[in-house]
Amino acid sequence: MKCFLFALLFSLFAIKANEKPNVLLILVDDMGYSDIGCMGSEIPTPHLDSLASNGMLFTQAYNTAKCFSTRASLLSGVYFQQTDKDFTNTNLIAEVLKPQGYTSLWAGKHHASFDPRTRGFDRFYGFLGGAVSFWNPSMVQREGVGKPANIGESPWILDSDEKTLPFTPDKDWYATDAFTDKGIAWLEEYKDDKPFFLYMAYNAPHWPLHAHKEDIDLFKGKYDAGFEAIRAARFKRQMDENILGPSVKELAVPDWNEIWSELSPKEKEQYARRMEIHAAMMKNLDDNIGRLVTKLKEQGRLDNTLIFFLGDNGASPESPDGRVKNFDVNNLSGDETSYPSIRKSWAVTANTPLNLYKSSSFEGGTNTPMIVHWPKGIKKTGTNNHTPVHLVDIMPTLVELGGAEYKASEKIPPMQGVSMTALFKGESINRENPLFFQYAGGSALRDGDYKLVRRNYKKPWELYKVSTDRVEKHNLAKEMPEKVEAMNKAWQQKFKDMTGSSFTDHLKENEQKKKEKAAKIAKRKKK
Structure with a gap:
């Protein structure tokens, strides 16, 4: 009898010890390499900083330099060159985890035409395009508000059976907040013993620069010193705190579009305002990530939730002005009547200390800080890991931890990355093949x-x-x-x-x- 009880207790312990982790995958859009506090930014991001200090911060995490190609590679574990904008000939993470009992949920940006619920996801709330207004994704003017500025209307799937076009939300709707609201609602709805895979694909801080007025006001005057001064200050923090390790000893040669001292007072005011809104968007992102973490804590699920936080490419130098309807270049209000971007010189600053920006295969285009937080699985927390990793490594990591099977075939290529689980244990990984990049x-x-x-x-x-x-x-x-x-x-x-x-x-x-x-x-x- 004693042997039987011992065996039973051992069995129960083993099941608990081998419990599959929940997964919260957070992808943000057009964030600069140095845009969060733990990477040297002046923007307060306490929730992300806490995840890094209680987890692991990867300083050499690579993406594909572009929105849609990163999203395809991230969810499929193969390079974009092996698939396309609709992720054809791939296994998606949700499809691979489904046989292992995972509930898969997706809120936010898609940048493809298919319904995620046809590819393993149980629920989806988001848009299928590449960029939308954060306040009003349609061209429908709402009562009491000016004409919305927009580059066009993208179809939305609002956690229902059909696509919605146009989508004109209520006045208090703001994309980043709404996506988080939906993620939290799902966490409340799915509180059973099944593990979950929650993919939060935020479109912030991608243009248009839209933010809550009270958040923008917090940064008034913070960027009056200009591009060069903010970049120097970020680099000093990176060096003083030894954030980046031995691979960085100096700043990249800046590809400035403008020199701050040569701008007129009006131009300086407008450029400073652009970065104030960008910072407000980052602050709001951090607030929303804090809401998700708080919910997981309340539910007692944080310890066994593997959280990934990363960006899809470097900061964007783009200026979409010519594509925008109802556009006024002088409107920097941050509401739905405006449609500004940070432009090239702030993109250079946001990517401190790296070279160039989004769409480039240089480090400023293909690098993101990546935070991994998993109390149950990361051996040594509060470390900055300088091992080169790539977003294609996320699929093999989840296949291993989820006890899943990835089925390659004549049409479906094998996974291109390597599992990162050894890094979580303080060990090294063996990458046999070089990392490949090609965009445009x-x-x-x-x-x-x-x-x-x-x-x-x-x-x-x-x-x-x-x-x-x-x-x-x-x-x-x-x-x-x-x-x-x-x-x-x-x-x-x-x-x-x-x-x-x-x-x-x-x-x-x-x-x-x-x-x-x-x-x-x-x-x-x-x-």
């Missing part, structure tokens, strides 16, 4: 200490020893031509292996498509 003309390959990168396919390759020069300041291409050639061959081969065609053929095909499109447009104009 930009290209890169990171292999161990070295990174091969170019601005576009018409520019020569540049080579950097990023283990000691992450700001990509000292080009070694002329000193190490054999290394450049070897890495170029590896990049070309990887592209061909993933796409089935050479990069040269790919370029020819794209040029042909452009000609055909131009011909169709010309034909329509003649009619």
